[in-house]
Amino acid sequence: MKLASLRKTEHLTLVTLALGSQTLAVPADVLREILDPLPVTRVPGAGAFVPHVVNVRGSVVPLANLKIALGIPEAGVDDRSRILVLEIPLDGEPALVAIQADAVHEVTTIETLRIERVPETASLWPPEYLIGLYKGAEGFVLLPDLPAIFSAQTSQAAAA
Amino acid sequence: MVDDELAGVFREELRDLLDSLERGLLDLKAAPQDMGLVNQVFRDLHTVKGSGAMFGFVELAAFIHRFETLFDKVRAGEVPVSAELIRLALAARDEIPGLVDGVADPEGRRDAILSGLAALGCPVAEAAPVAAAVAAVGGVAPQAAASLTLEFRLLGEALGLGARPEVVLGELRALGAGAIVADLADVPPLDLLEPDACHIVWRMVLPGSVTEAQVEDVFLFTDAEWKLTRDWPESGGFDFELGAAGTELPAVEDAAVVAPVATPVAAPAATPAVAPVLQAVPAAEAVPAAVAAAAATIRVPAERLDALMDAVGELVIVEARLTELARQSRDPALMTTAEQITRLAAGLRDATMTMRMVPMRSLVGRFRRLISGLSDSLGKPVAFNVLGEDTELDKTVIEKLADPLVHVLRNAIDHGMETQDERAAKGKSGTGIIELSAQHAGAEVLIRVRDDGRGMDPARIRAKAVSQGIIAPEAVLTEAQTFALVFEPGFSTATEVTELSGRGVGMDVVRRTIEGLRGSIEIDSKLGSGTSVTLRLPLTLAIIEGLLIEVAGEKYTLPMAMVQEIVALPKDRAEPKRSGDFLDIRGKFVPFLRLRSLFDCAGSAPGEQNVVIVSSGETRVGIVVDRIVGTNQTVIKQMSKLHAGVRAVSGATILGDGSVALILDVGHLIGLGRGAATQGMAFAEVAA
Numbered sequence: 001m002k003l004a005s006l007r008k009t010e011h012l013t014l015v016t017l018a019l020g021s022q023t024l025a026v027p028a029d030v031l032r033e034i035l036d037p038l039p040v041t042r043v044p045g046a047g048a049f050v051p052h053v054v055n056v057r058g059s060v061v062p063l064a065n066l067k068i069a070l071g072i073p074e075a076g077v078d079d080r081s082r083i084l085v086l087e088i089p090l091d092g093e094p095a096l097v098a099i100q101a102d103a104v105h106e107v108t109t110i111e112t113l114r115i116e117r118v119p120e121t122a123s124l125w126p127p128e129y130l131i132g133l134y135k136g137a138e139g140f141v142l143l144p145d146l147p148a149i150f151s152a153q154t155s156q157a158a159a160a
Numbered sequence: 161m162v163d164d165e166l167a168g169v170f171r172e173e174l175r176d177l178l179d180s181l182e183r184g185l186l187d188l189k190a191a192p193q194d195m196g197l198v199n200q201v202f203r204d205l206h207t208v209k210g211s212g213a214m215f216g217f218v219e220l221a222a223f224i225h226r227f228e229t230l231f232d233k234v235r236a237g238e239v240p241v242s243a244e245l246i247r248l249a250l251a252a253r254d255e256i257p258g259l260v261d262g263v264a265d266p267e268g269r270r271d272a273i274l275s276g277l278a279a280l281g282c283p284v285a286e287a288a289p290v291a292a293a294v295a296a297v298g299g300v301a302p303q304a305a306a307s308l309t310l311e312f313r314l315l316g317e318a319l320g321l322g323a324r325p326e327v328v329l330g331e332l333r334a335l336g337a338g339a340i341v342a343d344l345a346d347v348p349p350l351d352l353l354e355p356d357a358c359h360i361v362w363r364m365v366l367p368g369s370v371t372e373a374q375v376e377d378v379f380l381f382t383d384a385e386w387k388l389t390r391d392w393p394e395s396g397g398f399d400f401e402l403g404a405a406g407t408e409l410p411a412v413e414d415a416a417v418v419a420p421v422a423t424p425v426a427a428p429a430a431t432p433a434v435a436p437v438l439q440a441v442p443a444a445e446a447v448p449a450a451v452a453a454a455a456a457t458i459r460v461p462a463e464r465l466d467a468l469m470d471a472v473g474e475l476v477i478v479e480a481r482l483t484e485l486a487r488q489s490r491d492p493a494l495m496t497t498a499e500q501i502t503r504l505a506a507g508l509r510d511a512t513m514t515m516r517m518v519p520m521r522s523l524v525g526r527f528r529r530l531i532s533g534l535s536d537s538l539g540k541p542v543a544f545n546v547l548g549e550d551t552e553l554d555k556t557v558i559e560k561l562a563d564p565l566v567h568v569l570r571n572a573i574d575h576g577m578e579t580q581d582e583r584a585a586k587g588k589s590g591t592g593i594i595e596l597s598a599q600h601a602g603a604e605v606l607i608r609v610r611d612d613g614r615g616m617d618p619a620r621i622r623a624k625a626v627s628q629g630i631i632a633p634e635a636v637l638t639e640a641q642t643f644a645l646v647f648e649p650g651f652s653t654a655t656e657v658t659e660l661s662g663r664g665v666g667m668d669v670v671r672r673t674i675e676g677l678r679g680s681i682e683i684d685s686k687l688g689s690g691t692s693v694t695l696r697l698p699l700t701l702a703i704i705e706g707l708l709i710e711v712a713g714e715k716y717t718l719p720m721a722m723v724q725e726i727v728a729l730p731k732d733r734a735e736p737k738r739s740g741d742f743l744d745i746r747g748k749f750v751p752f753l754r755l756r757s758l759f760d761c762a763g764s765a766p767g768e769q770n771v772v773i774v775s776s777g778e779t780r781v782g783i784v785v786d787r788i789v790g791t792n793q794t795v796i797k798q799m800s801k802l803h804a805g806v807r808a809v810s811g812a813t814i815l816g817d818g819s820v821a822l823i824l825d826v827g828h829l830i831g832l833g834r835g836a837a838t839q840g841m842a843f844a845e846v847a848a
Contacts, residue, residue, distance in 0.1 A: 041812075041820040042714060043803055044759035050802045053812060055820050058474055060812040062800040090801050097802065154801045 003132045007112045014108055016141060017084065017101035019067050020075040023141045024101075025108075025134075030146070032085040032096065034104055049153055054098055056085055063098045069149045070125050070142070077102065088146050091154055110134060115143065167456075168550065170215040171260060177208050178256060185249050192241035201249075202231045208256065213331050214381050216324075217456040220259040222334045223270060225374070227252050230277045239280060248276045262457030308366040310337070310375060312386035313358065320356035323382045331378045332364060340364040462555065465516050469702050472505075472512045473795040476703060479505040480792060480816035509703055509793070516702070517552035520598045520607075523562055524549050527569055531594060534573045540580065541591040542573055551598035553605050557677055557697055561607070564670040568609045568693050569594065571667075576613035576691050586688070588612070604679075604721060605699060610692040616685040618642045625651060640778060641834065643683035647671040675827045678719065678810055680776040696776065706794030706813065708821065709772060709785040712761035715821040717794050717813055718783070722774045722826045729769040729784055743771060743782050751833045752782030758808070758832070774826045781833030783824075792816075796823060808832075 006012060014025035033056075040052040040063055052063040063083065067074060080103035087094050115132040118125070129152075131143040181204040188197045205228040213221035227249070233239040252273045258265070265271075310332070314323050329340060343361040347353070366375070368390075375388055479501050486498035524546050535542040553561070577592045584590060595610045618639055625631045625645045637645075645651055649668040674681045679697035698704065698721060705720035725745075733741065736757070742749045752771055755761070771782040794813045799822075803809065810825035 039819045041822065043799075043806055043809060043822060045808065046803055046806050050800075053799075053803075053820050053822075055814050055818055058477065058814060060797040060799070060814065060820050062802045064802070095800060097800070150802065154804065156805065 003115060003117055006115060006131060009112060011109050012112050012115070014110065014141075014143075015084070016105040016108060016136070017082075018080075018103040018105065019070070019101060020072045022070075022072050023105070023136060023139065024066070024070075025141045025143055026084070026086065026099075026146065028107055030086045030088055032087050035083040035085065035098075037081055038083060047156075054083065056096065056098065059096060061085065061096045061098045063100060064150070064153075066099050066144060066149070069129055069152075070144060072125075075102065080104075086146065088150060090147075090150055097150060167215055170211055170217070173211060174208065174256070174260060177204050178253060180204050181208070181253050182250065185246055185253065188241055189243065189246040195235070198231065198235050198241070202228065202235055205231060209377070210380050212260070213327065213378070214324075216327050216330070217260055218327075218330045218334050219456060220256065221331060223252075223255070223259055223274070225377070226274050227277060230280060242280070245277075245280050248273055248280070252277065260456060262459065307368050307390075308370055309363065309389045310366050310386060311361060311363045311389075312379070312384050313361045315383045315385050317356055318383040319358045321383070323358075323384070325358065325360070325362070328378060328382055328384070329362065332366070332375075335370050335374055335378070336367040337364040460515075465512075465555075468512055469516065472509050473703060475505050476509060476793045476795050477814045477816075481818065484816035506793070513554070513699075513702065516555050517699075518555045518558045519549060520551050520553065520558070521549040523558060523565065524596070526562070527565065527596065530566060530569060531573060534570065538574065538577075540573060540577050542577060543591050543593050545593065545595045547595065547597035548599050551600060551605060553697065554699060554702065556702075557605075557699075560673060560677055561695075561697070564673045564695070565596075565607070565609070567667075567670050568695075569596070572609055572611040572613065572691070572693075576611040576615075578614050582614070600699075601696075605697045607695040607697065608692055610690060612690040615687040615689055615691055616643060616646075616683070617687050621645055640682060640684070643685060646683065647681065675825070678825075678827070680827050680830075682778075702796060704794050704796060706792050706823065707772065708789035708792050708815070709755075709770075709783075710787040710789055711755040711759065711785050712763055714759075714761070715789060715815065715819070716755070716785075717792070717821050717823045718772060718774060719794075719823070719826060720791060722776060724773045724775045724780060726788060727771050727773065727782075729771050734765065734767075734769065745773065745780070745782075748780075750780045750782050752784055753829060753833050754784045756784070756786075774830065776827055776830050779830050779834060781830045783829060783833075794823065 013028040015028050015031055016023055016025045018024075035056070038054045038056075040054050042052055043050075043062075046052075048065065049068045050062045050064045053060050054063045055061075066072070082101050082104045083098050084101055084104070085096060085098050087096055089095070090097075114134045116134060117132055118127050118130045120127075125142065129145050129149050131145045133140045133142050135141075181201060184197055184201040184204060188194065188201060191197060205224055209221050209224040209228060212224065230239065230245075231249075234241060234245070239245070252270075255265075255270050255273065259270075312328075314325060319325075329337075332340075341363045343363060344359075346361065347359040353359075366388075372388055375386065379386055479498075482501060483498045486494045489495075527546075528544060531542060531544040534540075572594050573592075577594070578586070578588075580590050583592065593610075593612045596608070597610070598605060598607045600606075622631070622637070622642050622645070625642075625648070626633050628651065630645060630648050630651060631637065647667050647670070651668070671681050674695055674697070677697055679695055681696070682694045683691065684694070685691040698719070706717035707720050707723050708715055708717050710716075727743070727745070730743075733743070736754065741752050741754070743752055744750075750773060756765055766786050769784050769786060770788055771784050772788070773780055773782050775781075792815070796811045797813060799806070799809060799811055807828045808825055809822045810828075811823040812820050813823055815821050
């Protein structure tokens, strides 16, 4: 998803969450539910990005760690951590994936014009995995390109 | 309902009977006076009705019964054979296949035919004089209000011989039976109970219009003792024994003495002129009952079955959770209920899975066309034999099986089969044989494609595999392992390597598809005399019996169908050895894998470890685990595409405590074990 296509609408409703010291925002319309931490099952040999699966109401859903994809350092887990269940396209088919968040902040609506391209000079994060960022009340909020991140993983998995 | 297999037998039989019936009716049209033909038609109808009812086609039996009633009158000379009668009879005959297949009749065509037939057989005007005749014979006028009570019990070994009381009851219901009561008074206590004997007596009320002949028909194929009692409103009712089906009628004379009216009722065959009287009373009550009876077969959209299967899957998971909670609670009442739920869930699961089974036959048609097309275009005459096309598989498996089988069959004729000249030179018959067979073997289905072609040369396959770097030159392979090399990716891309590949479309794709179905594939071949490719497939993809195991606190499930035995890991094998890990299982060396090291588990192994021996075909591999947890019903959930690269896992399931356990891909593990074995043996040889 590119910034240009986001700007077709004037406003965007986002859910903001904390990953380490970084704040991220995902579109509210892909969010299915927010769950308290669940027992996870390790998938041997699955790699660091999607190391676990969880039971979400009878479905076995992969649990991804976006920190790995975005290069965000781990900063410890506390009782604010949550699991976000998202429905995103994987190879053209809608699929359920869960992501870990260190905390979920709020649902907010912003003007799409406020979202800016990631500056070329910002080498902290892989640029192909980000749609853009905007300035929130407490610093920059990143908009991860979830389809791009997960598609990269499926093509890796298929090649393995 | 009746097993599909039995219903299939009935359908076969029915086809012949319908042909005979049609022929009989057409002959009868040409020779309306021929009583032999009338009797033949009557016999055919009677057989269709009898076996239809026996196989549980209640609606069919009710339909034919009315059809047959008319011919009974024709036989008695009461109704002449007319062009209209033949026309209606043929139309009725054409309805029979639809009735058997459970095809609905929204336009009411069948009822129209039946009404037409009834109108021919029973002009309303005739009913009154006939009734008067009865009155004259019996001295008591039959009244519509008079009802019958029927009492029956199955005799001797009837149950053991396959009698089906529920079918009998269904037929009686079709006749309008109501207020059916099972009398359990004679049922002995459990320790005295003979399982083959039926101790239940059924009692019911039949409409007054039902004749003794109709009841006799119901018991035609059942060794039963039955008693029909007509309750006359005026007299307060009297009993007369009608006797046991298929034996003498012991009490008839007595009954006749007691009440003269019993004579026409008890001996209708002897006095045909009177017999139809009671039948002629329109079976008004019977019609709605017959219509209301469920159709013998119902066609259901596949998605509904899938939805049902999903629901059953959820149920099985919740049931596991309930059982777990009940076990923890130690509350006997709750545990009993949980046990009942477990039993019900298992029954529901089996019933649902059976519904999803589809015979192989649905695939075979396209294979025939494929073979005949290839045979023509390649100029290789081939006889295509199919065995066991009635073998059933889950519909998901069947759907996914088509492409791999097409590939294997194409290979068999394209590469396996010699040209006609080559065959002649070898002294083989000019026409090659390709055989597709399917059969059940335990929880698996074996599908085999066999040809009598040139076979595969293990030496050439090995040479090619070595030159392509697929195996090391010193690798020791069994013949089966050598043939399995053609499934390796990259092997078949070479030009004309083996007779079985060489098209560039890899056999590796075939193997992947089969393994994706949790199945396996094997090749056996004799140079010069043919090749056989065997696919082993699980019966179902939805729910399997699983063996739950634990490694370093993590739980995994193995498909029970592939588990052969469980042995303790000998103490001296607790640590890996350089020469490869082998176990001596009754004189055979079985390689084994350590899940702990395979899955990079933390911590150290417990003192006691177990080895689960899994098998696929001839190959056995041991899997070392910390602990066996037990067996469980495993509802298979697909893994996400994000985990497509994890080959050791074929799916996941949800346990009673809500956590997820991964299902191990035994086929893949066996492959790993075999690889380890090859290396280990090579190492051992070098060391020696």
